[in-house]
Amino acid sequence: MRLGFMASGRGSNVEAIIKSCLSGELNAQPVLVISNHGDAGALELAKHYDLEAFHLSSKTHPDPESLDIAITDAMVEHQIELVVLAGYMRKIGQHLLGRFENRIINIHPSLLPKFGGKGMYGINVHQAVIAAGEQETGATIHLVNAEYDKGKILQQGKVKVLPDDTAESLAKRVLAVEHVLYPDTIKKIIAGEIKL
Ligand code: GRF
Secondary structure, X not given: OEEEEEOOOOOHHHXXXXXXXXXXXXXXXXXXXXXXXXXXXXXXHHHHOOOEEEEXXXXXXXXXXXXXXXXXXXXXXXXXXXXXEOOOOOOXXXXXXXXXXXXXXXXXXXXXXXXXXXXXXXXXXXXXXXXXXXXXXXXXXXXXXOOOOOOOEEEEEEEEOOOOOOHHHHHHHHHHHHHHHHHHHHHHHHHOOXXX
């Protein structure tokens, strides 16, 4: 299965999936990374691992629809079969959603539907989890549709919230779970154990 990544930041999930492919654990081919930041760590990683790296953003395409089309074209031209969002901080356009219906997955650092939606990204999520006094949190892989964090849940990994946890310590343990959960979910999609 040919994978196309979209990431705005450091790309540690992208790297975890690439490594899983290289080790043979995951029978998939990482092909390209698209980022809305020209200096994103995820694009550096793409170059390091010999994947195609594209900076596509409002800087390269000021018109939102032409940006959406450019992203879709890059995925189609490279025969991407699964679009993997990993910390991509922009809304997905209608062209990409239409062309890759039920073929776009995302990772979110909480047990959705809890702590999802507007403003729930990065450290905010873990701060909200601690403020709410939750006993457990985790990560969720879900299908992407037009509404943020609302697509069908595919798999979740749980993490216990410890009494002395800070948002930062929690973020670290959730991220470690993400790095196992994301390759495992893709593996199960390929095996047909998880249906999209
Ligand atoms: C992860 O915590 C993921 O759950 C969220 O964005 C973060 C991306 O981290 N969607 P990284 O760039 O993969 O390190």
